Amino acid sequence: MNSTEDLHARVALTWLTEPGTRLVHRLVGRLGPVATLDLLLDGGAPDETLRTAVAARLHAGDPRAVAAEAVALTDRLGARIIAPPDDEWPAPLGDLEGLVLPGASRKVDRETAPPLCIWVRGGWPLGEVLDRSVAVIGARAATGYGVHVATELGYGLADREWTVVSGGAFGIDAAAHRGALNAGGVTVAVLACGVDRPYPMGNSALFDRIAETGLLISEWLPGAEPLRPRFLIRNRVIAAGTRGSVLVEAAARSGAAQTMHRAIALRRPAMVVPGPVTSALSVGAHELLREYDRTRLVTGLAHVLEEVGRIGADLAPPARGADRPTDVLDDEAAMLRESMPRRGAIGADALAARAGVPVRTALRKLALLEELGLVTRRDDGYALTRPQSSKG
Amino acid sequence: MNSTEDLHARVALTWLTEPGTRLVHRLVGRLGPVATLDLLLDGGAPDETLRTAVAARLHAGDPRAVAAEAVALTDRLGARIIAPPDDEWPAPLGDLEGLVLPGASRKVDRETAPPLCIWVRGGWPLGEVLDRSVAVIGARAATGYGVHVATELGYGLADREWTVVSGGAFGIDAAAHRGALNAGGVTVAVLACGVDRPYPMGNSALFDRIAETGLLISEWLPGAEPLRPRFLIRNRVIAAGTRGSVLVEAAARSGAAQTMHRAIALRRPAMVVPGPVTSALSVGAHELLREYDRTRLVTGLAHVLEEVGRIGADLAPPARGADRPTDVLDDEAAMLRESMPRRGAIGADALAARAGVPVRTALRKLALLEELGLVTRRDDGYALTRPQSSKG
Known part of the structure; x- marks a missing residue:
């Protein structure tokens, strides 16, 4: 969880510099959101463009006050603000750190850092x-x-x-x-x-x-x-x-x-x-x-x-050592795994029908999936094995 | 030109063995059509399947008589029969000699030799x-x-x-x-x-x-x-x-x-x-x-x-040494060349309009094409340079 102070700083920085600004994201990573906000408000942004943008925005209001107001309004709306390292934060957004668009000349193609908060x-x-x-x-x-x-x-x-x-x-x-x-x-x-x-x-x-x-x-x-x-x-x-x-x-x-x-x-x-x-x-x-x-x-x-089934498997955290068990799945096993409900269990018959695979094949492939630790057999059917650790 | 005897043999072989049969095409390449026909009619096909097919077909008529009739009928129709090495024969059909279809199990996917005649x-x-x-x-x-x-x-x-x-x-x-x-x-x-x-x-x-x-x-x-x-x-x-x-x-x-x-x-x-x-x-x-x-x-x-323009250029015989002049053409030059009439000349304005290229650009690129020996400037405009030797 973020401290209230951190979250307010992230909101203030978002308002002050617009989402996606690479330099701000890097500063937050290095100094934390509070120190980054302090730095920018002191006119210490290590880049002329950013300093100018911040100065221009400051005419519109006080970022800390704007943030406090936004947080209060968010509450009243019944909404919430999430930020890393919250459990709810979608880890794949971190891939934006490495995003390089070929021939990016426009600002929207360069300033593609992950959001500071959502x-x-x-x-x-x-x-x-x-x-x-x-x-x-x-x-x-x-x-x-x-x-x-x-x-x-x-x-x-x-x-x-x-x-x-x-x-x-x-x-x-x-x-x-x-x-x-x-x-x-x-x-x-x-x-x-x-x-x-x-x-x-x-x-x-x-x-x-x-x-x-x-x-x-x-x-x-x-x-x-x-x-x-x-x-x-x-x-x-x-x-x-x-x-x-x-x-x-x-x-x-x-x-x-x-x-x-x-x-x-x-x-x-x-x-x-x-x-x-x-x-x-x-x-x-x-x-x-x-x-x-x-x-x-x-x-x-x-x-x-x-x-997405294929890549989903690729992105899954390795369950045992370096080899990903999903790498060895054939089309039918992969399709069965894809067809499993996200929560709860499903009977082999229903799953086979959903995946469009004969029941006999489904049972054979389910045994394989179980052996690979990808599927768990329970009293009420088969369920996806929950990963050991959260990705967040 | 094929001798009349050769052509009749090709027609007879086509009727006897159906177009595309690899073994027949190879035999014709090695022995010539007349000797191949003799060999097959003597029951000497070096393959059981072909021998059986030939024997079955022989019940329907005498291949030499069928061929003579077909040649006469072709004349009466105002049509003609061509075969290698006639000038008119399309050389690219020779590529069928090397055609291998992956996983070819059916006859139509295996018997893909060039035609004996057309x-x-x-x-x-x-x-x-x-x-x-x-x-x-x-x-x-x-x-x-x-x-x-x-x-x-x-x-x-x-x-x-x-x-x-x-x-x-x-x-x-x-x-x-x-x-x-x-x-x-x-x-x-x-x-x-x-x-x-x-x-x-x-x-x-x-x-x-x-x-x-x-x-x-x-x-x-x-x-x-x-x-x-x-x-x-x-x-x-x-x-x-x-x-x-x-x-x-x-x-x-x-x-x-x-x-x-x-x-x-x-x-x-x-x-x-x-x-x-x-x-x-x-x-x-x-x-x-x-x-x-x-x-x-x-x-x-x-x-x-x-x-097809690109590949057309690739297939063109090298005009000077090993480097093909068309390799160096940019998109506009290639498009202009593609837009030239196959026969006769065309004015730069008309060509530019046809290729969708500004006239000034067209004139610059035409000078390049001329220098590369691909285009000839004439009194009535620009024309494709005729290749030195025929491919037939």
Whole structure:
């Protein structure tokens, strides 16, 4: 847990320097948030640009007072602020420390450090929910085709107990969130403004449903405006916080494609749904597939599960020595493991049906998974073995 | 030129053993067609399967008489039979000698030797016409989307003076042929039956137009039936005879996908147009893109020209020593070169417009192309420099 003082300092620094600023993140890592804030407020930022930015922001208010107000407002909203090393903090966001975007000349492509803190509205622990999550993103001006595909993907992923992450925008984002909600699953909207005023207004009924059964999260203080560059800054959290990203529709040079560049640079599965070549809304999708070897064409849920299942296994902490037991899994064993409920147990028959594997095969592979320590046999069926230590 | 005796023997062997039989092709290479025919007719085929096949066929007629009849019928049809080393013979078909399909268990995947001879209906020299050709292939039960894309591609390729090759089938094949015809270009239908009875009957008006302005070709004798395995045998000629193949629509495990496997194995550009993931007619296309690294997603003419232009340059005989001058071309110079008419000259302005390059740039790049010996400046504009020696 963070001390109150640390948390207030993180909030103040977020307001003062905007999320993602690499130098601030490094200073916090070296000096801690309180000393970093003191340093910046004393005009001691070791960089001219940052000093100028801080000085400009100080005209708008006193960072410590702004932070205290934001913390109080967060409480009143029934929201919370999380920061490392909180248990709830999603460890994979740490990968943003090493994110290097090729040819990054714009600020949004350079200032891609992990968030200093995150506002969360909703009941689930963020880290746990993102641990098994897929981003489904795409165009705002989506076509009926794109909306259909995104809804199906959102539904299918949620139905397999994967968290569906998106940006809460019109079009593909909203379709993905809705699909997940319709499946009774968990969905997370990563906002580029305060969690008290999710943007766009037109999706407010959707945001209410998400806040009830999933999560609204943001790196920005309550009340923060959805300024244009913030969407691009926000995208790195979608890319880094999930096991993989699926782009459904995108026009040429879209914001969703930019999220995919981050997923590619982070070596997360970067999946792209193709579309008719006659559609302007698929141009960005096809460009990604043509230009980046690391993108993967996917046509539906099965392909997505194949990608994130594999990498999910890769990312899992080694259970015994250096070799990861999941490395040895064949397709059927991997699919069975992917099909296990996140919580609770499942019977072999039900699991076999869910994974689309014959029951006899399922029993054989379950024995293997048990032997590898990945699955535990219980009175009520098979359950995923809980990792020994939290990743947070 | 082949002697009459050699040609008759090739026709007889084609009838006796079906096109593509590797052993027969090897024997012809070693002994010549006449001695090979003698050997097989004496029951001396060095392979049990071939001996049995020959013996079975002999019940249906005397190969020499069948050949004489076929040659006479070919004359009456106004068609011709070509064979190596005729000038008109398309040299790239020789690549079929080395074609190895991974995991080939079926006969059609093993017996993929070059044709012994080809029937040609139409005025163009086959080798020359195929020297700058692209195959556009796909599903018979094409959707409106696929037909639209194939027609546009056929038109665009023909408009850039590329020959459009396809199989004359309903759906994508017919759309590609029609697009090329509408552009006033050359199109070649590679048939799996005699050139006197192109199949399917429903396309007979199309075949008439192709025979008038393009070519109908076949490895089978006039009168030959379009038996199902023949389509698959035929596909290797489409893949090997062209600079690259574009698949527009294909259901799972289609014949068109099989042609693409041949193009991939021959290391020809294997291009695939994606489609809506909701369409069963794009499943085969997406499978190819997912399963083969060597397939290339293309969304239209520009992408196709990029692929075949590059390889076209690679295949061109070195003009000066070992370095190919085309290796040094940048995108604009390559595009200008690709946009030159195959015959005759073009003004710099018209060429710049065709290539989508500013006129000033075009003039600079044309000077480079001239210096490299790839383009010749004439009184009436710029023309492609004719290669010193024919490849035939």
